Amino acid sequence: MSEPIKRLRRPALWTAGAVLLLALPFYLDRFWLQAGLFAMAAAIGAIGLNLLTGATGQLSMGHAFFLAVGAYGYCVLAGDSTATLTGLNLPSWLAAVLAVALAGVAGGLFSPIAGRLQGAYLGIATLALIFIGQHVLFNAHDLTGGFNGRDVPPLSLFGVTFDESELLVAAVPFGSAEKLWYVALLALAGCALFARGVLRGRPGRAMNAIRDHRIAAGVMGVPVARYRAGVFVLSSMYAGLAGVLLALVFQRTVPEYFGMILSLEYLAMIVIGGLGSVAGAVVGAVFVSLLPQLLTRYSDALPLVSAPGTGGVAPGEASRYLYGAAVVAVVLFLPGGLVRPALRRKTTTPGE
Amino acid sequence: MPTRTQVTRTTAATLAALLALTAAGCSSKAKDSGKDGDKPSAGGIKTGQGVTDKTIKLGVLTDMTGVYASLGKSVTQAQQLYAKQINADGGICGRKVELVVRDHGYDPQKAVSGYTELSPQVLGFAQFIGSPFVAAVKQRVDGQDKGLVIPQAWSASLLGSPYIRVIGNTYDVETINAVDFLMKEKGLKKGDKLGHVYFEGDYGENALAGAKYAAGEAGLTVVEQKIKPTDNDMTAQVASLKKAGVKGVVISAGPRQAASFVGVAAAVKLQAPIIGNNSAFSPQLLATQAGPALTKNYYVASPTQPIGTDSPAAKKLVADYRAAYPSDALDNGVVAGWTAASVFGEALKKACAAKDLTREGVDKALLTIDAYDSGFGTTHDFTDPKAPSSRQTVVLRPDKKATGGMKVVREAEVSQAAESFTVGG
Numbered sequence: 001m002s003e004p005i006k007r008l009r010r011p012a013l014w015t016a017g018a019v020l021l022l023a024l025p026f027y028l029d030r031f032w033l034q035a036g037l038f039a040m041a042a043a044i045g046a047i048g049l050n051l052l053t054g055a056t057g058q059l060s061m062g063h064a065f066f067l068a069v070g071a072y073g074y075c076v077l078a079g080d081s082t083a084t085l086t087g088l089n090l091p092s093w094l095a096a097v098l099a100v101a102l103a104g105v106a107g108g109l110f111s112p113i114a115g116r117l118q119g120a121y122l123g124i125a126t127l128a129l130i131f132i133g134q135h136v137l138f139n140a141h142d143l144t145g146g147f148n149g150r151d152v153p154p155l156s157l158f159g160v161t162f163d164e165s166e167l168l169v170a171a172v173p174f175g176s177a178e179k180l181w182y183v184a185l186l187a188l189a190g191c192a193l194f195a196r197g198v199l200r201g202r203p204g205r206a207m208n209a210i211r212d213h214r215i216a217a218g219v220m221g222v223p224v225a226r227y228r229a230g231v232f233v234l235s236s237m238y239a240g241l242a243g244v245l246l247a248l249v250f251q252r253t254v255p256e257y258f259g260m261i262l263s264l265e266y267l268a269m270i271v272i273g274g275l276g277s278v279a280g281a282v283v284g285a286v287f288v289s290l291l292p293q294l295l296t297r298y299s300d301a302l303p304l305v306s307a308p309g310t311g312g313v314a315p316g317e318a319s320r321y322l323y324g325a326a327v328v329a330v331v332l333f334l335p336g337g338l339v340r341p342a343l344r345r346k347t348t349t350p351g352e
Numbered sequence: 353m354p355t356r357t358q359v360t361r362t363t364a365a366t367l368a369a370l371l372a373l374t375a376a377g378c379s380s381k382a383k384d385s386g387k388d389g390d391k392p393s394a395g396g397i398k399t400g401q402g403v404t405d406k407t408i409k410l411g412v413l414t415d416m417t418g419v420y421a422s423l424g425k426s427v428t429q430a431q432q433l434y435a436k437q438i439n440a441d442g443g444i445c446g447r448k449v450e451l452v453v454r455d456h457g458y459d460p461q462k463a464v465s466g467y468t469e470l471s472p473q474v475l476g477f478a479q480f481i482g483s484p485f486v487a488a489v490k491q492r493v494d495g496q497d498k499g500l501v502i503p504q505a506w507s508a509s510l511l512g513s514p515y516i517r518v519i520g521n522t523y524d525v526e527t528i529n530a531v532d533f534l535m536k537e538k539g540l541k542k543g544d545k546l547g548h549v550y551f552e553g554d555y556g557e558n559a560l561a562g563a564k565y566a567a568g569e570a571g572l573t574v575v576e577q578k579i580k581p582t583d584n585d586m587t588a589q590v591a592s593l594k595k596a597g598v599k600g601v602v603i604s605a606g607p608r609q610a611a612s613f614v615g616v617a618a619a620v621k622l623q624a625p626i627i628g629n630n631s632a633f634s635p636q637l638l639a640t641q642a643g644p645a646l647t648k649n650y651y652v653a654s655p656t657q658p659i660g661t662d663s664p665a666a667k668k669l670v671a672d673y674r675a676a677y678p679s680d681a682l683d684n685g686v687v688a689g690w691t692a693a694s695v696f697g698e699a700l701k702k703a704c705a706a707k708d709l710t711r712e713g714v715d716k717a718l719l720t721i722d723a724y725d726s727g728f729g730t731t732h733d734f735t736d737p738k739a740p741s742s743r744q745t746v747v748l749r750p751d752k753k754a755t756g757g758m759k760v761v762r763e764a765e766v767s768q769a770a771e772s773f774t775v776g777g
Binding site: 151 | 454455458460461462464465466468469472483484485487488489490491492507509552553554557
């Protein structure tokens with residue numbers, strides 16, 4: 001293929017994609033925007049986990065814990081103090097930044113463990129975080145609101161409040177979902193570019209070296225423990241930002257959500273999408289968060305699925321079967337994840 | 353291999369997308385002045401979201417695959433039965449009632465998405481399982497949607513909204529009445545110790561607030577035992593309550609915990625009477641080893657009479673439900689679902705009479721219902737959004753021979769303490 005055309009083609013595709021994403025809030029209804037927002041938040045979290053698990057080979061089951069730190073951190077920092085709840089009432093943009101930092105600090109506190117353990121051992125150790133987190137979320141009433149969670153204060157940025165108040169843009173009423181769409185898009189773009197930079201630079205090569213051969217990496221002068229701890233902190237911060245975004249979309253944080261299932265879903269995202277790459281994390285996140293919603297929504301039109309309450313397979317059950325089958329199919333037939341077939345064609349080496 | 357035409361095509365697509373963006377004014381979402389808003393339709397009746405000339409759409413957000421699957425199934429089937437019967441009678445306002453069911457499997461993300469999907473297309477929600485999720489969308493219900501939502505949860509934290517209306521006594525009121533039953537009829541007296549086994553979370557904690565209030569009024573001491581929904585063996589709880597010397601026990605947990613507690617208590621000869629909240633029993637328990645102990649020393653406080661009540665309404669419901677769903681168990685979820693649907697139906701009929709089938713019209717109509725009797729022993733008053741629709745509690749006991757496994761031991765009654773209690777305060 002001739003070089004100038006190839007050079008022209010990529011930016012053109014990127015621009016088309018970007019314009020499409022920017023235009024969506026003008027057309028889609030709230031259900032789809034919300035689904036998209038969940039997917040974008042998940043994508044940010046998945047990029048973080050992919051840095052840790054995919055690129056550095058460190059298994060973490062505790063991702064949901066750091067999401068919770070971000071989500072609840074934002075609520076506590078930005079929320080009002082009431083009779084039953086503590087809140088610091090900070091400006092919401094500052095609260096969002098601090099919540100991400102807080103998730104990083106939580107990751108940092110765990111880093112003495114994260115730096116020393118590897119593989120499945122780290123997985124088990126991080127599992128403990130989930131259980132501790134759930135216990136705290138249910139019982140620290142004045143911080144978390146207990147079982148019923150607490151309201152999420154709307155984000156306020158440059159004089160725009162991202163709440164339900166309607167803002168007319170080109171005659172289209174913008175509610176919270178439409179406005180948050182752009183925040184999420186911006187955050188996702190920033191996070192993706194940063195992660196790409198990390199992965200393509202020296203740190204990325206060091207991380208891959210640690211994953212592939214820890215001792216060899218050490219011999220070559222990579223400070224293994226420090227890198228492991230550092231990437232753990234970075235991944236926690238990504239999770240924290242995903243948590244803040246999720247909280248803003250939900251408009252209420254509920255402890256039930258931040259359980260082990262959520263951690264497993266994030267692992268499924270990076271496995272399905274492709275381990276170790278930013279694109280893989282994004283594709284996996286979109287797939288995993290949209291599939292159940294699509295199946296539930298279009299359950300009426302799918303074969304073998306009956307309306308709930310009439311007997312037969314309920315849409316909820318059917319979506320689980322299909323979801324499980326999809327995971328198995330991807331692992332069996334696309335071991336490199338959904339983004340890998342495209343990559344493989346380009347990088348086929350004579351030895352393969 | 354990309355050719356020049358392909359590149360041109362991509363560029364063209366980009367341009368088209370750009371044009372589309374500038375033409376966003378033509379989006380279907382754009383606001384045409386005067387197009388929105390409630391419009392009068394057939395028969396001079398004002399209608400809004402979820403209502404056409406032919407149908408009234410009601411949302412049902414249920415759990416058929418998660419932790420409350422058995423409750424969700426009974427409630428939803430009872431509501432579908434109600435819709436079928438009312439449609440066979442010609443519907444409401446000449447319109448057929450249609451239920452749009454979404455199963456969220458007790459997953460917060462799916463529940464919130466389900467609400468977002470359904471809320472623009474339905475008049476209101478006849479069922480919403482999971483009080484944390486109801487709380488999650490409360491802002492939107494109160495702020496902009498303003499459609500009637502009937503949660504299948506009885507926590508006092510749900511009260512206060514004019515649009516989210518709890519049907520029947522809340523857990524705190526129910527527990528106060530349960531303690532009153534123990535004192536009046538089971539020999540619990542001033543100065544005694546009362547054991548309370550409760551779930552972590554709003555169900556148990558709401559019940560605990562009631563137990564503490566009742567104990568304060570009656571001069572009892574509460575001995576607390578907090579458990580998790582995953583704790584199934586109650587041996588430790590029985591032992592420590594026995595050691596504390598309790599003279600009565602309230603259980604605010606699930607059916608399994610109640611069965612374990614009652615069974616173990618009988619084995620170690622803890623003689624205190626035991627009463628549970630309405631969620632702490634299911635008829636399937638009677639076939640287990642704990643069955644004999646349950647029929648001997650266990651009571652259940654409930655907002656309504658059981659499904660097996662000897663009343664025409666109950667008998668008809670049992671017969672119809674059996675005919676429609678022959679293989680499914682009859683439990684109190686059927687009564688709860690039926691009651692919720694019939695309350696919604698009643699509000700719709702009133703709204704129809706006032707020629708206003710908009711969300712606002714239905715909300716207003718519900719506020720005028722002050723003595724509704726669904727045929728299960730309690731009357732409901734919906735005029736005050738801050739209070740539960742009823743403070744009456746029926747006390748039941750398990751009975752193998754009764755339909756649905758329960759019979760009434762004390763008819764609907766409000767104790768003095770429950771009358772004076774400020775709910776959620």
